Amino acid sequence: MLNSCHIQEVKCSRIFLGINSVIKIKMLLRLAFLFVFCGVSAGAFAWGADGHRIVGEIAWHYLQPETKTKVSRLLKIAGEPSLAEASTWADRIRSDRRYDWAAPMHYISLPRHWDGYREARDCPPAGCILKAIENFEKKLSDRNVIESERAEALMFVAHFIGDLHQPLHTGLAADRGGNDIEVRFFGFPTNLHSLWDVYLPAGFVQDWKKYASAQLEVIDEQQQSRWLSGDKTEWAAESQRLVHSHAYTTEKALGEDYYLRNREIVALRLRQGGVRLAAVLNRALGE
Template sequence: MKSCTVIGRFVFSAFLLIYASKIYAWGDDGHRVIGEIAWQYLDAEVRAEVQVLLESAGEGSLAEASTWPDRIRGIDAYHWAAPLHYINLPREWQGYKPTIDCPPAGCILQAIERFSRELADANRTEMERAEALMFLAHFVGDLHQPMHAGLKADRGGNDIEVSFFGFDTNLHWLWDSKLPAGFITDWHAYASNDDTSPELVAAWQASTPEQWTAESHQLAHANAYTATTRLGEEYYVKNRPVVEQRLRQGGIRLAALLNEALMDH
């Protein structure tokens, strides 16, 4: 078994590579992992239809398409989608109430419901359904990142400055990018190495987006938020299994949503 010191050196080296190459994880590779895992769990009929929609949007794979909603963030025509990447929840949260938890501009749970419906609607144009697919793939991934269900007061950790292995960042970006960077060096190989048991797949796919939100809310406060701002090995070792599980849950659950929306379409 690797010692914590060895793990620390490995993670530190990974961060040096990340900063030098400007490659990020859950913002890019993490979403690709989720998209690729989902692809592996799609029914054959659904996979064929997804491929048609991806080609109509000029995307080569579900993995790459899952990064599209971040790629369009600077485009004026899509500014309306910015609030749909997250949901702000109070520390003492008693369950999802749309009129309380989602502002007029919308939130991630409303977005998942909306784009699932639009994807399944055969009366919509192919391009409308392709965009719904890409939004859905991305937002399911976002919802599994605990800080996307964080507090409004600190903008889901964006306003909490921390030091991680000596690098200055913020708590949200730490979970979006820096934690996955410690163990994802080849996103395709990582996503392909899935050994989730059929029993666990069935359990994860039986849950609802509201339950995924509750999971992220719980993890945000039990694991992500911390009293100290100087973080390193202990924080990484504690939270790596959480990040790995959330990536796999996101992919497996995304597949279930797509199968449901497109089966016998």
């Protein structure tokens, strides 16, 4: 279950109780474009490229000046134009067989009744997202590591912090985090994981950069302080609670009701991911 602070944030940020006909038509047209013309594959990208860009863009605005300088230098080495774009890199390389070893690091499979993270039990030898973030954060902060490897570590950290805030990346192993749960969203066939990765955010994000900038007006200092009070295992615990309280459903035909129940959860997790990514980078690269 969400704690009272999260519930209040979701209630305060909800701007409508239903989708009016104009908004619904625009959303359906956007979804149709994604399904038919873009060929978004099931479970291909966590948060979708725009979701990761939003997390990266929000994080950029919360970086300390010295951290921005160091991040910019590493991005130049990596050939990435911005932290927002670099946040998508770990998905862009998934077709590169040289990075097959990184595939298990995008998620952690947790049971419904989970009593907290224990690495020996919850993270297999191939790795998991929590261990990956820990390892790449250490590499990023180590001044003795060559710059090209630190640049790669930066891009992994930026991506995996985003992944950790998508609830289905802490879902059940039995259904591969919702990838094996087929649903229809406003009549379009997809699976539960892709629904959260791509189609729920697509309902309210038309321009990712404008959307990210608008979130800076929503996030206040009290929220930042609260979001940074826990560690990465607590961020995983938040996702694990949300995946069972909001994401998993026995319904197969999903539409307006499911969208309205979850759109502000998605928006909240994107904001939290951005603020927390900035904190991780400030700690790893700041003075």
